[in-house]
Amino acid sequence: MTCRFAAVVRGCLLAFPVLATLVAPGWAQAPAAEAAAPVSVSHGIAMHGALKYPAGFHNFDYANPAAPKGGTLKMYSLGGFDSFNPFVIKGTSAPGVSMLFDTLLVSAADEAFSEYGLLAESIELPENRAWVAFTLRKQARFHDGSPVTAEDVVFSFNTLREKGDPFYRLYYANVAKVEAEGPLKVRFTFDGADNRELPLILGQMPVLSKAYWKTRDFSASTLEAPVGSGPYKVKAFEAGRYVVYERVKDWWAKDLGVTKGQYNFDEIRYDVFRDETVALEAFKAGAYDLRVEGVAKQWATAYEFPARTEGKVKLKLFENHMPSGMQGFVFNQRRAVFEDPRVREALGYAFDFEWANQNLFYGQYTRTRSYFDNSELAATGLPSPEEMKLLAPWRGKIPEEVFTKVYAPPTTEGTGSQRANLRYALDLLQQAGWDVKNGVLTNAKTGKAMTFEILLGSPTFERVVLPYVQSLKRLGITATLRTVDAAQYQNRVKSYDFDMVVTVWGQSMSPGNEQREFWGSAAADQPGSRNLAGVKNPAVDALVDAVVRARTREDLVTATRALDRVLLWSYLVVPHWHFPATRLAWWDRFGMPEVVPDKGVDLMTWWVKPQ
Numbered sequence: 155m156t157c158r159f160a161a162v163v164r165g166c167l168l169a170f171p172v173l174a175t176l177v178a179p180g181w182a183q184a185p186a187a188e189a190a191a192p193v194s195v196s197h198g199i200a201m202h203g204a205l206k207y208p209a210g211f212h213n214f215d216y217a218n219p220a221a222p223k224g225g226t227l228k229m230y231s232l233g234g235f236d237s238f239n240p241f242v243i244k245g246t247s248a249p250g251v252s253m254l255f256d257t258l259l260v261s262a263a264d265e266a267f268s269e270y271g272l273l274a275e276s277i278e279l280p281e282n283r284a285w286v287a288f289t290l291r292k293q294a295r296f297h298d299g300s301p302v303t304a305e306d307v308v309f310s311f312n313t314l315r316e317k318g319d320p321f322y323r324l325y326y327a328n329v330a331k332v333e334a335e336g337p338l339k340v341r342f343t344f345d346g347a348d349n350r351e352l353p354l355i356l357g358q359m360p361v362l363s364k365a366y367w368k369t370r371d372f373s374a375s376t377l378e379a380p381v382g383s384g385p386y387k388v389k390a391f392e393a394g395r396y397v398v399y400e401r402v403k404d405w406w407a408k409d410l411g412v413t414k415g416q417y418n419f420d421e422i423r424y425d426v427f428r429d430e431t432v433a434l435e436a437f438k439a440g441a442y443d444l445r446v447e448g449v450a451k452q453w454a455t456a457y458e459f460p461a462r463t464e465g466k467v468k469l470k471l472f473e474n475h476m477p478s479g480m481q482g483f484v485f486n487q488r489r490a491v492f493e494d495p496r497v498r499e500a501l502g503y504a505f506d507f508e509w510a511n512q513n514l515f516y517g518q519y520t521r522t523r524s525y526f527d528n529s530e531l532a533a534t535g536l537p538s539p540e541e542m543k544l545l546a547p548w549r550g551k552i553p554e555e556v557f558t559k560v561y562a563p564p565t566t567e568g569t570g571s572q573r574a575n576l577r578y579a580l581d582l583l584q585q586a587g588w589d590v591k592n593g594v595l596t597n598a599k600t601g602k603a604m605t606f607e608i609l610l611g612s613p614t615f616e617r618v619v620l621p622y623v624q625s626l627k628r629l630g631i632t633a634t635l636r637t638v639d640a641a642q643y644q645n646r647v648k649s650y651d652f653d654m655v656v657t658v659w660g661q662s663m664s665p666g667n668e669q670r671e672f673w674g675s676a677a678a679d680q681p682g683s684r685n686l687a688g689v690k691n692p693a694v695d696a697l698v699d700a701v702v703r704a705r706t707r708e709d710l711v712t713a714t715r716a717l718d719r720v721l722l723w724s725y726l727v728v729p730h731w732h733f734p735a736t737r738l739a740w741w742d743r744f745g746m747p748e749v750v751p752d753k754g755v756d757l758m759t760w761w762v763k764p765q
Contacts, residue, residue: 217415225762233640234394237375245375254382259357263751267664304334309364474754482727498725503579508568519731595630606653611643
């Protein structure tokens with residue numbers, strides 16, 4: 155499970171399910187059609203295995219329940235915003251807006267995929283996971299003082315699926331029915347598609363106020379701060395420049411085990427900067443408190459300034475044990491130029507990672523060889539017998555290399571000489587019907603030259619793209635680099651108006667429904683989906699279904715590895731690199747828990763040091 159909206163659902167950046175062993179006296183009664191399936195009642199759900207935390211637990215191990223409240227955390231954002239509605243395609247949502255909303259469940263950052271009740275006090279689930287029922291906490295309140303009810307949950311589900319981002323329709327596709335069974339109980343019934351992750355997917359659903367939204371257009375962007383039930387609400391803002399959130403002092407959930415020791419700042423402020431260069435200089439000047447550094451060169455060279463040498467600014471690598479995901483140059487297969495996989499493979503040979511790592515990245519990165527690198531989910535060696543059971547039915551419809559070769563991206567000696575790789579690339583292009591004429595790669599049938607645009611949303615990546623453009627030029631290909639502002643970039647990507655972009659598909663330790671949005675045929679034609687490559691392959695759809703249906707951890711690993719192989723040999727991207735840690739720089743006025751969970755540092759567990 156990878157959180158679709160890191161900016162929408164709190165905690166998704168850190169973590170993300172078998173029901174706990176707490177069982178109600180006797181078995182609760184399911185609907186008649188499911189009467190044979192025993193029903194467990196619990197405080198949480200684990201995707202595979204058992205929950206770590208028992209009912210009534212005091213706090214997560216990675217949170218400090220004695221953390222002091224107070225002070226301000228100042229953050230930054232790029233590109234501006236024009237909406238406080240993060241659930242629709244229209245507009246650019248404000249950074250941090252997720253803090254306005256509560257979800258039915260929250261994930262634990264120190265488990266592979268477990269969730270515990272936030273709005274929901276208990277969860278009922280049959281062994282076959284044909285439905286799930288949530289009973290809400292009586293004390294749950296929206297910021298206007300009104301109670302959170304089952305009707306709000308039903309409204310939220312229907313509204314998100316009917317009027318929200320198209321992602322929700324894909325994510326909730328296997329829900330057949332939702333109904334309130336009283337003021338505080340809601341039941342979701344599934345369509346029998348054997349989607350065992352669905353109870354947890356629904357647990358991540360933000361709950362909206364029906365009373366608030368019934369008089370407003372949910373499908374529109376808005377700068378009216380909506381009524382939520384989360385730990386923060388909007389205090390002040392200027393569209394496109396800054397937004398300030400203030401802690402809800404009487405937040406209904408402040409004493410729950412799932413929140414204790416978290417959300418410690420009285421205020422959280424985001425200031426908007428036009429690009430990373432300006433943002434970095436603002437950080438050095440103390441304009442904001444903390445930044446995640448994504449550029450290797452900056453980390454190596456840009457943090458030697460007086461406040462750092464005086465110990466006022468701290469730098470640290472926070473390791474994580476999450477799958478690295480896949481970052482790369484993405485081919486939009488909706489464009490005719492990229493339809494042939496031989497063309498896509500050839501263009502991969504024009505990228506010199508070894509040279510870039512030595513000359514641009516200070517040797518900090520590892521080449522990515524899997525969509526699930528840095529984890530047991532990554533395909534290794536040739537397919538296992540268990541994988542073959544999933545792959546063999548598709549032989550002849552997926553690349554034969556899936557069965558016969560171990561995938562590895564092209565390599566060089568890092569000297570800048572790519573002659574062997576470019577010769578091989580040219581051979582592939584000729585096989586695909588392209589020839590060099592007068593130094594220009596030309597289609598033998600149409601006579602058209604190969605040209606395409608590489609679209610960026612920030613100038614930071616230009617130094618990586620420009621050497622790649624030069625390598626492509628040696629093949630007779632005209633690739634143009636175009637950098638636009640963040641808002642224009644988002645709009646073009648949402649509508650698939652690009653030839654090639656750089657993107658990252660993040661992954662979790664428990665992949666599931668989100669893979670449909672990444673690679674599913676239905677998502678390819680949905681504006682705003684993450685299927686940027688335009689994948690439409692029934693074999694991929696079937697393998698994604700196998701991932702979603704996995705009943706055990708072993709089944710999940712097998713299905714994910716099989717999917718990984720097909721994605722790799724389909725040449726959807728030119729793979730980039732990964733770094734198994736978070737580079738964090740901050741002004742030294744914060745305390746943090748001693749325990750850092752496997753999924754990485756969680757800023758919402760930090761606090762301002764008392765003066």
